[in-house]
Amino acid sequence: MPTLDLSNFNIVVSVLGGWISLFGLVSYLLKENFYLSEALISLLAGITFGPLALNWVRPIEYARSEENLENVTLFFTRLVLGVQLVLAGVQLPSRYLKKEWKPLALLLGPIMTAMWLATSLLIWGLVPHLPFLHALAIGACVTPTDPVLSNVIVKGKFADHNIPKDLQKIIIAESGANDGLGYPFLFLALYLIKYIGDGGVSESGGAGLAIGLWFGETWGYTIILSTFYGAVVGWLAKRLLRYCKDRGFVDRESFLVFALSLALFITGTCGLIGSDDILACFIAGNVFTWDDWFRLATIDDSLQPTIDMLLNVVIFMWYGAVCPWRSFVDNSVIPIYRLIPLGILVLILRRPPFILTLHKQIPQIEDIRQATFMGFFGPIGCSAIFYLYVTVDFIETLNPGVGDEPRHDVAKMAEAVRVIVWFMVVVSVVVHGLSIPLGKVGVYLPRSISRSRSMSVSAERPSLQAGNFIIDLRLPRGRSRSRKGGKTLESRVPSIGHAYRIGGSVIVPPEPVQYSLSSEHHAQPEDGNGVAPRLTRTSSQPSLHIYGPPGRTVRFPDEASPNKNQQQIGVEEQGSERSNV
Structure with a gap:
């Protein structure tokens, strides 16, 4: 007899598939009309379906323990960042890192x-009893700008209409490169904590050994090796793909998915050797399209943006489910009344002051408005979660032995970094996800109110009575362009129906008519160039002539002019004389 199988796999697949399908049905409306980011929407979905609300998605049951859950979140984040950074590198034009090395x-x-130091000082000042070295480590986690959340401002209708292409490219390049360059800031603090944090009692060597390891392991093995490895793999992948493509060995599907498979390969191999897979993926993606061949060949295909969207939706839904929401209120590190101001101050002081100060040295930033925009939109997201769990793993190595008590100086550091970094990610997703729609409301709401008031005033004016008709409709706008000297006058008269409103009155022709616009000198008031536009009926029906310059109001004798100095223009119909108001 059939029975319900309420296993975790069936539930999570059903929830995930259903959510992505529902989101897809209204994705254009939400992202292009309301400018809501998919990260914010997915985070809210994760909260709704997660343990905090419906409890349909139960991450702790899948991972069996908190430690395993953190490892799953770290690996999932690495995967998403690897794919996103290869795609970010592929999006940049030919030789972009070489051409724009100065602003980068x-x-x-x-x-x-400066972002690292400012963030660390804020954390140190607002978190009680937190050592400065710990604040430096936590500040390093949230210093990089996130490439996943940066897609909100460099893709879509808002970016196409408001952000210059050069500024979009520099934002992509910065968010891709600085993700991998968070290692030096983080491990400088972590090595100092390890060797001098408790007075050097637990670990011998002191600051000299810490700085030596920082240069050797972090810069040499992690940064330089990953850069070289990513460049070599990207170049070889490009040559192999082009060789096989020219000889017809590659089908279209494999060609399109090649960049994604390259991201998986680099993420896995860099993980095997313990290098910086994030930086390697970005460098590989940029070298892979160094000659623009692959980017131009796939510019019209939607596979990469589709994968990008799916990863964004899934990862932030997962974050909404695994985020330690209760720890924001119940923790032994920082009270909530300090945590909220910390989140706000970090967004305000972490990045905007320094971009505003040095924006004249960045050619892609043309004015102070663009500098303010680029300074504010430096989101904190997946990269911060990645460095969070790298930090937690490092702290666990400082314990003297298995089952022993942790070092007294780092006893609360793991809790501090979890609470602060997770809270900063949530604040960034919410604030940056709502900034554009709220900004649009702030711009358009006063205009809409003013327009509504104008319409209500216009509705009170008397209407033209034509026979048994009393009509009050609006005439669609036209666009005109005139040339000095009366030689040229062009206008686009939109297709309109059977009722035409001019000023506060309406003309109802007996049947649809066509109009042509001519440029002639008349005795009527001129537009400043000696030309009075004339809109003339071209059909065989009684003609309608409207005299007056473009953009001015045409009024009838039955209307009262709101301004005695306003220019009044007559309307002539066949069979009646022209009346001048």
Whole structure:
């Protein structure tokens, strides 16, 4: 007899598939009309379906323990970042890192360092009894700008209409490169904590050994090796793919998915050797399309954006389910009344002041408005979660032995980094996800109110009575362009129906008519160029002539002019004389 199988697999697949399907049905409306980010929407979905609400998605049951759950989240984040960074590198034009090395060096050097120090100082000042070295480590986790959340401002209708292409490209390049460059900031603090954090009692060597390891392991093995490895793999992949493509060995499906498989390969192999897979993926993606061949060949295909969207939806839904929401209120590190101001101050002071100060040195930033925009939209997301769990893994190595008590100086550090970094990610997703729609509301709401008031005033004016008709409709706008000297006058008159409103009155012709616009000198008031546009009926029906410059109101004798100085223009119909108001 059939029975219900309420296993975790069946439930989570049903929830995930159903949510992605529902989101897809209204995705264009939400993202292109309301400018809501898929990250924010998916985070809210994760909260709804997760243990905090419906409890349909139960991550702790899948992982069996908190430690395994953190490992799953770390590996999932690595996978998403690897794919996203290869795609980010592929999106950039030919030789972009070489051509724009100066502004990138400024963003990844002085500005990123200032972001790290400013964030660390805020954390140190607002978290009670937190050592400064711990604040440096936590600040390093949230210093990189996230490439996943950056897609919100560099893709879609908002970006096409409001953000110049050059600015979009520099944002993509910075968010891709600085993810991998978070290692030096983080491990400088972690090595110092390890060797001098407790006064050097547990670990011998002191600051000298810490700095030596920082240069050797972090810069040499992690950063330089991963950069070289990513460049070599990207170049070889490009040559092999082009060789096989030219000889017809590759079908279209495999060609399109090649960048994604390259991301998986680099993420896995860099993980095997313990290097920086994030930076390697970004470098490989950029070298892979160094000559623009692959980027131009796939520019019209939607596979990569589709994979990008799916990963964004799934990862932030997972974050909504696994985020330690209760720890924001119940923890032994920082009270909530300090945590909320910390989140707000970090978003305000972490990045905007430094972009505004040095924006004139970045050619892609044209004015102060663009500098403000780029400074504010430096989101904190997947990369912060990645560095969070790298930090937690490192702290566990500081314990003297299995089952022993942790070192007294790092006893609360793991809890502090979990609470603060997770809270900063949530704040960034919410604030950056709502900034654009709220900004649009702030711009358009006053205009809509003013327009509504104008319409209500216009509705009170008397209407033209034509026989048994009393009609009050609106005439669609037209666009006009005139040339000095009366030689040229062009206008687009939109297709309109059987009722035409001019000013506050309406003309109802007996049947649809066509109009042509001519440029002639008349005795009527001119538009400043000696030309009075004339809209003339071209059909055989009684003609309608409207005299007056474009953009001015045409009024009838039955209307009262709101402004005595306003220019009044007559309307002539065949069989009646022209009346001047």
